[in-house]
Amino acid sequence: MTPAPIAVALDASDLETAARWAALVTPHVSTVKVGLELYMRYGPDVIASVRGASGVRVFLDLKLHDIPNTVAGAAKAVARLRPSILTVHAAGGPAMIRAAVESAPHTQIAAVTVLTSLTEADLERIGIAGPADDAVRRLAALSVEAGATALVCSPNEVASVRAEVGDGITLITPGVRPTGADTQDQKRVATPEQALADGADLLVIGRPITGSPDPGAAAAAIAASLRRAS
C-alpha cells in the first residue's frame, strides 16, 4: 500500500523515542519530520537515527530565518545530510529564500508563511493587519518567485494558496487535527480529510499520532481515513 502523504512530527525530547516513533509510523506514512527540539539536542546525527533502515523521507524543519549569507551557510551545512525538505521562514525575504535554494540544490526548500499557532489578533499585534489569508498568499507568492518549490501554510489557507501559486508547488499543512482531537497550541486547524480535499500535498501531524499509546496504529488509522475519503 502507498504510504499516506503525512509527515509525522517527531517532537520528542530524546532520540530513542523519536527513532521508535519513526520505526512505528514508517509503514504507514511517507515522511518523518525532525524539528528544532531534536536537532538542537542531538544535531546532525538525529537524521540517520530516524531515517533508520527504511530510508523514509526526512523533513528537516529548522525554519531558518537570518540574513542571506548566514542562511546560505546553514542550508549548505545541512544539505549534506540529504533531507528531502528543509524549511526557511518566508518573512526572511526573497534574497534569503533564494540563498537557501541555491545552497541546497538537492533538497526541496519549503517557505513557512504564517505559523499555524498564530491568530489574526496575534498577527495584528506583530504589525500584520488584515486576514491571515492575505498575508499567507503574499508570502507564498514572493517565496515561489524567489525559487521555493514548497510552502507551509495552515489548512485554512491551502485552497487560496493553491489558486495563487498553481499546481507545481508542494503545499504542506501543519495544524491538522482529526475530528474531536485536542487542538493544543494550534490555532488555524482543519481535519486531515479537509486539508487534503482543499489541495494540501503533505499533512504534518505530530501529537495526535505520537501522543497516542500506539503511534503506529494512530498513523495507520489516519492513513486509512484519508484513503476512504479520496
Ligand SMILES: O=c1ccn([C@@H]2O[C@H](COP(=O)(O)O)[C@@H](O)[C@H]2O)c(=O)[nH]1
Ligand atoms: O506553521 C507551522 C510550521 C510548523 N509547524 C510544526 O509542525 C508540527 C505540528 O505538530 P502537532 O503536534 O501536530 O501540533 C510541529 O513540529 C511544529 O513545529 C507548525 O505546527 N506550524
